[in-house]
Amino acid sequence: MSAALAARTGAPLEGAVVVGAEIVAGHDGAADLLVRLRHENGVEATVTLDPATGFDLLEAAGAARLDDLVGRLWLDILKELSRV
Amino acid sequence: MFDVLIRGGTVVDGDGAPARAADVALSGGKVAAVEPRIGGEARRTIDAAGRVVAPGFIDPHTHFDVQLLWDGAAKPALEHGITAVVPGNCSLSLAPLKAKDRRALVGMFQQIEEMPPEAFTEAFEWTWEDFAGYRAAVEPGLSVNVAPLVGHSVIRLWVMGEGANQRAATPDEVAAMQDLLRASLDAGAVGLSTSFVDVDENGRPVPSRFAPFSELDALSAVLGERGGRMLQVVPEFYDTDITIARVDQLAELSMRHGIPTTFSPLFDSRLTPNNVPRVMARVEEQFARGARVWPQMQTRPIDISFSLLRPSLFFARLPRWVRVLRQPLEARLASLRDPEVVERMLADCGPDGGAMMMSELVVRGGDAAPAEIVGRTLGEIAKARGETCARALLNVSLENGLDVAFVAASRGHDDTQRIGPMLAHPLMHIGASDGGAHLASFATYGDTGYLFSEFVRRAGALTLEAAVKKITSDTAEIWGLKDRGRLARGQAGDVVIFDPATIGRGEERPQFDMPGDGMRYVRDAIGVETVLVNGEVVREGGRYTEARSGAFCALS
Numbered sequence: 001m002s003a004a005l006a007a008r009t010g011a012p013l014e015g016a017v018v019v020g021a022e023i024v025a026g027h028d029g030a031a032d033l034l035v036r037l038r039h040e041n042g043v044e045a046t047v048t049l050d051p052a053t054g055f056d057l058l059e060a061a062g063a064a065r066l067d068d069l070v071g072r073l074w075l076d077i078l079k080e081l082s083r084v
Numbered sequence: 085m086f087d088v089l090i091r092g093g094t095v096v097d098g099d100g101a102p103a104r105a106a107d108v109a110l111s112g113g114k115v116a117a118v119e120p121r122i123g124g125e126a127r128r129t130i131d132a133a134g135r136v137v138a139p140g141f142i143d144p145h146t147h148f149d150v151q152l153l154w155d156g157a158a159k160p161a162l163e164h165g166i167t168a169v170v171p172g173n174c175s176l177s178l179a180p181l182k183a184k185d186r187r188a189l190v191g192m193f194q195q196i197e198e199m200p201p202e203a204f205t206e207a208f209e210w211t212w213e214d215f216a217g218y219r220a221a222v223e224p225g226l227s228v229n230v231a232p233l234v235g236h237s238v239i240r241l242w243v244m245g246e247g248a249n250q251r252a253a254t255p256d257e258v259a260a261m262q263d264l265l266r267a268s269l270d271a272g273a274v275g276l277s278t279s280f281v282d283v284d285e286n287g288r289p290v291p292s293r294f295a296p297f298s299e300l301d302a303l304s305a306v307l308g309e310r311g312g313r314m315l316q317v318v319p320e321f322y323d324t325d326i327t328i329a330r331v332d333q334l335a336e337l338s339m340r341h342g343i344p345t346t347f348s349p350l351f352d353s354r355l356t357p358n359n360v361p362r363v364m365a366r367v368e369e370q371f372a373r374g375a376r377v378w379p380q381m382q383t384r385p386i387d388i389s390f391s392l393l394r395p396s397l398f399f400a401r402l403p404r405w406v407r408v409l410r411q412p413l414e415a416r417l418a419s420l421r422d423p424e425v426v427e428r429m430l431a432d433c434g435p436d437g438g439a440m441m442m443s444e445l446v447v448r449g450g451d452a453a454p455a456e457i458v459g460r461t462l463g464e465i466a467k468a469r470g471e472t473c474a475r476a477l478l479n480v481s482l483e484n485g486l487d488v489a490f491v492a493a494s495r496g497h498d499d500t501q502r503i504g505p506m507l508a509h510p511l512m513h514i515g516a517s518d519g520g521a522h523l524a525s526f527a528t529y530g531d532t533g534y535l536f537s538e539f540v541r542r543a544g545a546l547t548l549e550a551a552v553k554k555i556t557s558d559t560a561e562i563w564g565l566k567d568r569g570r571l572a573r574g575q576a577g578d579v580v581i582f583d584p585a586t587i588g589r590g591e592e593r594p595q596f597d598m599p600g601d602g603m604r605y606v607r608d609a610i611g612v613e614t615v616l617v618n619g620e621v622v623r624e625g626g627r628y629t630e631a632r633s634g635a636f637c638a639l640s
Binding site: 029032033034036046052054058064 | 324351359389397400401492496525526
């Protein structure tokens, strides 16, 4: 839902959505998890997570595969991650 | 009579001027003359025909703090033509440090450097607490020049003790940190390093990460009052927006206190193609305002390495593998020995037996891997064993207690066509080698050789003269190193003589030369023939000399 639509309808903002996840080479030679997010204003941004955090995030999201993250609300994942 | 006369070479003087035929004379540790033809006698003459004669290279981001205590050449950096190194990055230095805090610092250093514990207990004697004491312990044995930073985390540790990685400092504590920084700068530190990213061996943030901006501002004021010394920062490089916010913070500190700042690392990736362009756009804006915020970019690509001893996200697309490999070691081994589990894991790899994903993996060595498979691809090994790639990976690991490291080479920061222009950008500071760190993960040596072999010779992204300038006079100017980085009369006699047609880096290989027979990955130099530091030959004919002519660098 766009911010403008949310403002008109009074619906709560839903925040960024995961639109992709990839494995990338990390600074220290490990495989890191890159999560691609699309914000409500259409802007895409990325977050890169180290292996420990990446595994925790997959577990928190209940994602067996990287593609399972796609479509999930980032804030929901973060809430679950805080419980891991 | 000159001390050294280098005859018949092609001088690339570090200023970016066109290469020219000239002789170079050295006397009293300095460059005495650079002329087309120098007459007179010399105690030592070096024939440089067909070779480039250039200022020694300067590496602005290293972690040689510990190694320098028993290896004043910072091997193998010096044989790559590096004549000056900047240790003390990322908020960590070996001084100032109270004796009671040594154990805490060792943990942080081990996390970053991956140096064996024996390095801290057998290789040297702790004789110092303050920065002057560290300098006294290191300087007599130096073959390479050193321009050390003092670490914010150790300054906090000295002043705040256990509170250093728990809370913000009080005003009195900040004042005490300022005094300690002044003393360290006066004893030879060239600046301050801090980090917003690093963790200790237990995964806890290092002390500098508990400092509010006001503390960094107060310490930067000291850098300003001492003549505009460098502030080095590790920003949240994994997030473009936060990195840009840090660029803005550094710009404020730079302009408020009249100091240069630098941050690293800055990487390019096909998956985040806008990262570097966006950061550089902000850097350009801040330079236009008068700030000095120098991004550091490494030349070498980034590899992914792993063994089955620890879970790796390399297998993130194979959920069953992740579940098995994330188990505790005993359970993991039991699963990997269970034929049913293994068959299901192999089935997940698809009809090609994991060839697409794993065939190019290379066995690295330096661990339990048998010598006959070190350096070979998993595809080759699998073929020789008559197995699929996935099965060969599992079997080779199991046969060697899982202690077999594999590397997936060049998986990031590896697009020469994109990175070449980035390195050539006038505001890009070539550095971030991390020399002396990540010892057991990958080789942090040879980035200068790779600059010439990949970006000068192969891609033509920089001219030879521009590449030399980037890692000599540009670096000296950014850091304010006095009389370094140029081949001109009166400059320090730091010289590297190399073959422009071959200079490069060798293959990564394990080497057991750390204290306690500790292993590290290294790369040999290619094409670098002679290296002089402060007028003395420290490396020639493939061997180090006995010269200990290195020194702490003076500032402009």
